[in-house]
Amino acid sequence: MQPYGNPKVKIKHKKLPGRVVVIADRCKGCDYCIDYCPRDVLVRSEGFNTKGYHPPKVANEDACTFCGLCERICPDFAIYLEHENTQRITIQEPRRKQNIEFFPSPLRGEFFMQGDIACAEGALAAGCRFFGAYPITPASEIAEHMSVVLPRLKGVFIQFEDEIASIAGILGASWAGRKSMTATSGPGISLMNENIGLGMMMEVPAVIVNVQRGSPSTGLPTSWGQSDMMQARWGSHGDYGSIALCPKSCQEMFDLTVMAFNYSEKYRLPVFIMSDGIVGHMTEKVVIPPVEKLKLVERKYTRKTADKYKPYEAGPDLVPEFAKAGDGYRYHTTGLTHDERGYPDMSEEAHQKLVNRLVNKIKAHADDIIILEEKDTEKADVIVISYGITSRLSAPAIAIAKKKGIKVGSLRLVTVWPFPEKRIRELSKRVSGFVVPEMNLGQIVLEVERCSGKNCTVAGIGHAGGGIIRTEDIVKAITEAAHGKKK
Amino acid sequence: MEEQRVKIAGFGGQGIILMAYILGKAVSIYDGKFSAMTEAYGPESRGGACSSQLVISGTEVNYPLVDKADVLIALSQEGYDTFKGIVDEGGTVFYETDLVKNVRHHAKTKVFDIPCTRLAEEMGKKIVANIVMLGFITAKAKIASKEAMLRAIKESVPEKFIALNVSAFEKGYAHALERTAGKKPKGVVK
Numbered sequence: 001m002q003p004y005g006n007p008k009v010k011i012k013h014k015k016l017p018g019r020v021v022v023i024a025d026r027c028k029g030c031d032y033c034i035d036y037c038p039r040d041v042l043v044r045s046e047g048f049n050t051k052g053y054h055p056p057k058v059a060n061e062d063a064c065t066f067c068g069l070c071e072r073i074c075p076d077f078a079i080y081l082e083h084e085n086t087q088r089i090t091i092q093e094p095r096r097k098q099n100i101e102f103f104p105s106p107l108r109g110e111f112f113m114q115g116d117i118a119c120a121e122g123a124l125a126a127g128c129r130f131f132g133a134y135p136i137t138p139a140s141e142i143a144e145h146m147s148v149v150l151p152r153l154k155g156v157f158i159q160f161e162d163e164i165a166s167i168a169g170i171l172g173a174s175w176a177g178r179k180s181m182t183a184t185s186g187p188g189i190s191l192m193n194e195n196i197g198l199g200m201m202m203e204v205p206a207v208i209v210n211v212q213r214g215s216p217s218t219g220l221p222t223s224w225g226q227s228d229m230m231q232a233r234w235g236s237h238g239d240y241g242s243i244a245l246c247p248k249s250c251q252e253m254f255d256l257t258v259m260a261f262n263y264s265e266k267y268r269l270p271v272f273i274m275s276d277g278i279v280g281h282m283t284e285k286v287v288i289p290p291v292e293k294l295k296l297v298e299r300k301y302t303r304k305t306a307d308k309y310k311p312y313e314a315g316p317d318l319v320p321e322f323a324k325a326g327d328g329y330r331y332h333t334t335g336l337t338h339d340e341r342g343y344p345d346m347s348e349e350a351h352q353k354l355v356n357r358l359v360n361k362i363k364a365h366a367d368d369i370i371i372l373e374e375k376d377t378e379k380a381d382v383i384v385i386s387y388g389i390t391s392r393l394s395a396p397a398i399a400i401a402k403k404k405g406i407k408v409g410s411l412r413l414v415t416v417w418p419f420p421e422k423r424i425r426e427l428s429k430r431v432s433g434f435v436v437p438e439m440n441l442g443q444i445v446l447e448v449e450r451c452s453g454k455n456c457t458v459a460g461i462g463h464a465g466g467g468i469i470r471t472e473d474i475v476k477a478i479t480e481a482a483h484g485k486k487k
Numbered sequence: 488m489e490e491q492r493v494k495i496a497g498f499g500g501q502g503i504i505l506m507a508y509i510l511g512k513a514v515s516i517y518d519g520k521f522s523a524m525t526e527a528y529g530p531e532s533r534g535g536a537c538s539s540q541l542v543i544s545g546t547e548v549n550y551p552l553v554d555k556a557d558v559l560i561a562l563s564q565e566g567y568d569t570f571k572g573i574v575d576e577g578g579t580v581f582y583e584t585d586l587v588k589n590v591r592h593h594a595k596t597k598v599f600d601i602p603c604t605r606l607a608e609e610m611g612k613k614i615v616a617n618i619v620m621l622g623f624i625t626a627k628a629k630i631a632s633k634e635a636m637l638r639a640i641k642e643s644v645p646e647k648f649i650a651l652n653v654s655a656f657e658k659g660y661a662h663a664l665e666r667t668a669g670k671k672p673k674g675v676v677k
Contacts, residue, residue: 112508284524389551393552
C-alpha cells in the first residue's frame with residue numbers, strides 16, 4: 001500500500017531507534033501488517049510458522065519510520081517494535097492513606113432517598129468501585145448517581161456503548177479484583193444474557209440490578225412490572241445456579257445490594273437484584289449505617305503458590321479460590337468447558353463435573369442464601385406468597401380477609417432464587433391454599449405449584465404490569481382458597 | 488396517626504416531584520413520621536403530564552400508592568381533571584388559581600385556590616411557584632410542621648437558591664394566614 005499525501009516530499013531517514021520484531025508462531029497470516037505498512041517495509045516470508053502460515057518479515061528496514069502501525073493493526077499481537085535501551089520504568093505511586101477498596105461510603109445517617117439511589121449507595125458501601133452500564137429507565141438513576149460519586153471515591157464509572165459491553169466490562173473489572181456492578185431493566189438484561197452465562201461459567205463475582213418495567217420488548221418504559229423473574233433463573237443458556245434478591249422498599253434496595261455483593265463474593269457468581277419500577281422510583285426514608293457496622297464478605301483469595309494454584313479447583317464448599325489479574329498467577333479462563341486448571345477440556349467427565357458444581361454450589365448453600373419473611377404462617381389456612389413490591393400491594397387485601405375471619409398468613413420471598421422449595425413444601429402440607437399475586441402473568445406461581453404438588457390449591461393472580469393488582473381480586477382468591485375451592 | 492394520602496398533579500417542569508420530595512423529606516426525616524413517595528411521568532422532560540404521590544403515616548407505610556387521596560394539589564387543569572375523582576369526600580383540594588379554571592367538587596370537600604404562579608412572578612422567579620404552594624399548604628393542611636418544611640427546603644434545593652426558596656415558602660405561608668384572617672390578599676388581583 002502506498003502512503004497517502006504528496007509524493008514529492010522527501011522523508012529524511014534517521015537511524016531507527018530500534019527494530020521490528022515478529023513473533024512468527026503467533027501469526028495467522030492475515031497480512032494486515034504488510035498491507036497497511038505505509039512504506040512497504042514488510043513482505044511475506046517464504047517459510048512456514050508452526051501453524052503453517054507465512055509470517056511477515058522485514059525486507060526493507062531502511063524505509064521504516066518506526067510508526068508502529070504494524071504493531072497496532074496486528075490482531076494476534078505477533079509483531080511489535082523493540083526500542084533500543086528499553087528500560088522498564090516502574091513509577092512508584094505515593095502511598096495512599098487509605099486503601100481504595102475500603103474508602104468509606106460518603107453517606108451515613110438518615111435520608112429521604114429514592115430506591116435507585118439507595119441501591120447505588122448500597123453498592124458503594126459494600127465496596128463497589130467499578131460501575132459499567134447503559135442508562136435505561138427505570139434504572140438510569142443508579143448510573144447517574146454512580147457517575148457523580150464513583151470518581152470521587154477513586155472508582156471507575158463507564159457508560160458503555162450498550163448492555164453487552166456493560167456486562168463484559170464489569171466481569172473484566174471484577175476479574176482484576178474490583179467489586180463491580182451494572183444496572184439495567186428488562187431489555188438490557190435480554191442483551192446481557194450471553195455474558196451472564198460467561199460470568200456463571202468463569203465464576204466471576206458481580207452484581208446485576210434489574211429494575212423491572214412492563215415487558216416484553218420495550219414495553220412500558222416509565223412503568224413497572226415483575227415479568228423478568230424467570231429470566232433471572234433461566235436467562236442464559238445452560239444449567240447454572242442463580243441467586244436473585246427482591247427488595248420491597250428503598251431501605252431494602254440498600255440492604256439487599258450489600259447482601260448481593262456478599263453473596264457474589266462468597267459464591268463467585270453474578271447475583272441479581274430483581275427490583276421493579278415502583279421500588280426503584282419510590283422515595284422513602286433510608287438509614288445508612290457506618291461502613292464499619294456493615295457485614296461485608298470479602299473475596300476468598302488463594303494463598304497457594306503460583307505453581308500449586310489451580311483456579312477452578314474447589315474444596316468441599318464447591319467454590320474455588322480466587323486469584324485476581326496482576327497477582328502473579330498466570331492462568332487461563334474461558335467460557336468453554338474447562339478443567340481445574342482453567343484450560344478447555346472437551347471431555348464428558350469434565351463437563352459433568354463442572355456444570356454439576358455450578359448448579360450444586362448454590363443448591364448446597366441454599367439454606368444460607370434463602371431469606372424469607374413470614375407473618376402469621378404458623379396457624380394460617382391460606383398463605384399469600386409474594387415478593388418485591390407485590391408484598392406491599394397485597395397488604396390491604398390480607399387485612400380485609402382477616403377482618404372477614406379468614407386465617408391468612410403471608411410469606412415474602414426475599415430470596416426468589418434459589419427457590420425456597422423446602423419451606424413451601426412444608427407449608428403446603430398444613431394450609432388449604434396458597435395465593436400468589438405477581439405482576440406478570442404467572443411465573444413464580446409455577447414454582448409454588450411445583451413445590452406444593454397436590455397438597456393444597458395454588459391460585460395465581462397475574463397482572464401484566466403498568467398498574468396494580470386489584471385488592472378485590474386478591475381478597476376473592478383468598479376467600480376461595482379458604483373454602484378449599486380450586487380456581 | 489391515620490394515613491394521609493397526598494396527590495400532586497401538574498405539568499413536567501413545574502416541580503411536581505420536588506414538591507412531594509420536600510414534603511416527604513420534612514415528614515419522614517424531621518417530623519419523625521413515615522412517608523413513601525412515588526412518581527409518574529411521561530417520556531417528555533417538560534410539558535407532559537406529571538404526578539407524584541405521597542403516603543404519610545405514623546407507622547411504616549405498607550401500601551405506597553394513592554388510590555384515594557385526602558389531599559389533591561393541582562397545578563394544571565389536566566391534572567385536576569384526571570385526579571379529582573380520587574379525592575375523598577372530606578378531603579382537601581388545593582389548586583392553582585390561574586391554571587385550573589374549571590373546578591367542580593363535592594360539597595364536603597375543602598377547596599383552596601392559590602395564585603402561586605402569580606405570587607412567584609411577583610418575586611421575579613416563576614419557578615418557585617411550587618414552593619409558594621407548599622408554604623400555603625403547610626399553613627392550611629396539617630401535613631408537616633413549618634420548621635421541618637424549612638429544613639427540608641434548605642436541604643433539597645441548590646445552595647444559591649436557598650434564600651429565594653425560603654422567601655417563596657414564607658410568601659405562600661403568609662398568604663395563607665392572610666386568608667384565614669379574612670383579609671384580601673395583598674397584591675393579587677382576582
